[in-house]
Amino acid sequence: MIPVLLGVVVAVFIMVKLAPGDPAAALLGVQASPQELERVRHAMGLDRSWPEQFGIWLAGVLHGDLGTSYISKKPVSELIATRLPVTFELAVIGTALGALVGITAGVISAARRYTRLDYLVTTLALFGVSMPTFWFGILLILLFSLYLGWLPASGFVPLTKDPLKHFEAVLMPSLSLGIFLAGSLARFSRTSMVETLALQYVRTAQGKGLAQRTVVWVHALRNSLIPTITVLGAQFGALLGGAVIVEQVFAYPGVGTLLLTAISQRDYPVVEGVVLIVAALVVLTNLVVDLAYTWLDPRIHYA
Amino acid sequence: MRSLTVAKPLAVPSAPAVAPEARNAPRWRMWRRLRRHRLALVGLAFLGLLILCALTADVISPYKPLDQAMNVRLKPPSAAHWLGTDDFGRDILTRILYGSRVSLQIGFVAVGIAGTLGIVLGMLAGYFGGWLDSVVMRCMDVLLAFPAVLLAVTIMALLGPSTTNVMIAIGIAYIPLFARVVRGTVLTIRPNEYVQAARAAGASELRMLTYHIAPGTIGPIIVQVSLALAYAILAEAALSFLGLGTQPPTPTWGSMLSFGREFIREAPWFTFFPGLAIFVTVLSLNLVGDGLSDALDPRLS
Numbered sequence: 001m002i003p004v005l006l007g008v009v010v011a012v013f014i015m016v017k018l019a020p021g022d023p024a025a026a027l028l029g030v031q032a033s034p035q036e037l038e039r040v041r042h043a044m045g046l047d048r049s050w051p052e053q054f055g056i057w058l059a060g061v062l063h064g065d066l067g068t069s070y071i072s073k074k075p076v077s078e079l080i081a082t083r084l085p086v087t088f089e090l091a092v093i094g095t096a097l098g099a100l101v102g103i104t105a106g107v108i109s110a111a112r113r114y115t116r117l118d119y120l121v122t123t124l125a126l127f128g129v130s131m132p133t134f135w136f137g138i139l140l141i142l143l144f145s146l147y148l149g150w151l152p153a154s155g156f157v158p159l160t161k162d163p164l165k166h167f168e169a170v171l172m173p174s175l176s177l178g179i180f181l182a183g184s185l186a187r188f189s190r191t192s193m194v195e196t197l198a199l200q201y202v203r204t205a206q207g208k209g210l211a212q213r214t215v216v217w218v219h220a221l222r223n224s225l226i227p228t229i230t231v232l233g234a235q236f237g238a239l240l241g242g243a244v245i246v247e248q249v250f251a252y253p254g255v256g257t258l259l260l261t262a263i264s265q266r267d268y269p270v271v272e273g274v275v276l277i278v279a280a281l282v283v284l285t286n287l288v289v290d291l292a293y294t295w296l297d298p299r300i301h302y303a
Numbered sequence: 304m305r306s307l308t309v310a311k312p313l314a315v316p317s318a319p320a321v322a323p324e325a326r327n328a329p330r331w332r333m334w335r336r337l338r339r340h341r342l343a344l345v346g347l348a349f350l351g352l353l354i355l356c357a358l359t360a361d362v363i364s365p366y367k368p369l370d371q372a373m374n375v376r377l378k379p380p381s382a383a384h385w386l387g388t389d390d391f392g393r394d395i396l397t398r399i400l401y402g403s404r405v406s407l408q409i410g411f412v413a414v415g416i417a418g419t420l421g422i423v424l425g426m427l428a429g430y431f432g433g434w435l436d437s438v439v440m441r442c443m444d445v446l447l448a449f450p451a452v453l454l455a456v457t458i459m460a461l462l463g464p465s466t467t468n469v470m471i472a473i474g475i476a477y478i479p480l481f482a483r484v485v486r487g488t489v490l491t492i493r494p495n496e497y498v499q500a501a502r503a504a505g506a507s508e509l510r511m512l513t514y515h516i517a518p519g520t521i522g523p524i525i526v527q528v529s530l531a532l533a534y535a536i537l538a539e540a541a542l543s544f545l546g547l548g549t550q551p552p553t554p555t556w557g558s559m560l561s562f563g564r565e566f567i568r569e570a571p572w573f574t575f576f577p578g579l580a581i582f583v584t585v586l587s588l589n590l591v592g593d594g595l596s597d598a599l600d601p602r603l604s
Binding site for chain 2: 010129242245260
């Protein structure tokens, strides 16, 4: 995990260096005098060698200093800190919905293989993985906001202001985020469950005369979850990427909106900060997934 | 299911007398199995049709993609405009047909970039192992830490929006998709006796890789190509949707969908049909991908 994190930091530093323009000039604006530019360049360490600059930058990152926004002149870490919880909530609810619906559907479909229900689930799952998230979001708006008028088409309400309205606002974005995950988890958990149900120990459980429901949900589920959890972990990153788009559909003030505004204003420190934080979150998620294996399968140990 | 796979070779004696070994060559076997998947064929047929439409868009389109007609702004689907018109009175069907060019072109080139780099890296890593393997795979891990769409968005931000840059951005983002699969396949091929025999016979490293290792990786690569095409087309649409892709007035499915959102109340078809085009294309690619992976590994049906 540490080498990957280090790699992520190096990759983002390369992005910092590849970003067009002079950071000192961008920070000071066009009216800055050459002396002033020189002074700021020196203060930022831009007149040193690349390895030195990397060292300074890395030390900053480790202390939570991700640089200063060219536009708002605020610390990038502060900007991200106010937006991250919004996106994180979206991602967590989206993941929870996707995992719940996807795994349940996949398990049922495997237990009733080759029935009409199975065909229905596999078809819906295929639709789920083929659906562009932003289009699904728009379809949801068409149905629930414009035709039925049940939910607000866009916007965000803080939890502290009105919990009910907050929940209403969060529902459609997290549904659109979760649809792809639900589809891919249904497909994977079905395959995995089909394989598990063919194992000897499952036959033993059935031979003991246990109800099929107990065999599937108690005996087989835990073993069949291992490959599914791998997919879940891998998809969490994609889901965070998808949040960037979904936030645009629903005018949601998360890190995705922060990122896109920063891109349109060429506010590179913010762009790099967001990318770094999201990548770090993905790496952390993979660690959590690795730890989940040891709980699902006690035979797996990490020294 | 397993017993079926084992039983198959026994049926060979009843095969037709005409060149049985040619008919049983892996690619024929794969094609025969693929044919059994009707849905995969439906997907393949749709993709063929789409490619044809993209190639002949200027002939078959009822209108010109940039022709504006303010007297038919935001008109619903009709005999004159099958899928309706947009806010400039442009024909949506025409623009979707032209948009397929962008999607397919970017999809194919991006997958070409990702595939070429990913396959070469994966083969080298899997075949030579050791430090090369560690370095390549750690790089892939780092690349995978960035969500593909986010990585593509960031690369676009640094390079600036243009069609070529979209291809590069998506191409880079999906390198690990190929590198990991190819490496894994090479690792299963390498211990085979025929590979050892070729090495004992004194084959050079280049010959080993191209003649003895590479052919075995083709099946998994074909499956990855269909998957990667689906992802790439979704990613292209997402970038266009965010305004970071191919720039207007060139029609792209993603940008049409995005502009249509403004008129979602009075003209829902404006945003609906471009999205449907993306959905059906990706669905077809997924159907073909499913069919191909079944054909390669019938156990996992």
